[in-house]
Amino acid sequence: QVQLVESGGGLVQPGGSLRLSCAASGRIFSIYGAGWYRQAPGKQRELVAGITSGGSTNYADSVKGRFTISRDNAKNTLYLQMNSLKPEDTAVYYCKQGFTWGQGTQVTVSS
Numbered sequence: 001q002v003q004l005v006e007s008g009g010g011l012v013q014p015g016g017s018l019r020l021s022c023a024a025s026g027r028i029f030s031i032y033g034a035g036w037y038r039q040a041p042g043k044q045r046e047l048v049a050g051i052t053s054g055g056s057t058n059y060a061d062s063v064k065g066r067f068t069i070s071r072d073n074a075k076n077t078l079y080l081q082m083n084s085l086k087p088e089d090t091a092v093y094y095c096k097q098g099f100t101w102g103q104g105t106q107v108t109v110s111s
Helices: none
Strands: 003-007 010-012 018-025 034-039 046-051 057-059 067-072 077-082 091-097 105-109
Touching (some): 003 091, 018 034, 034 067, 057 067
Antiparallel strands (some): 046 057, 067 077
């Protein structure tokens, strides 16, 4: 059974940083692309960043230059480094690979 488990969320002040992790199990992690999504209250879930099996990346315009997606295939883990955080980045962040979603981790940016 495929599982994705996120960690690393929390409360941070505007301008701060967080690194999210997504640990994968139950499949050959390295041969699939993966992505981070987020959903703020009252809004639709949106793609934040994606990474292919070959390491190519893409980002939502709202996070370009601030967020970095990466993967460590040896550890079966997906990462999202988030810098210069803004209050509008507040959301539940989910990782996704194939049809499988993680349970989500809350990120709150507030002073």
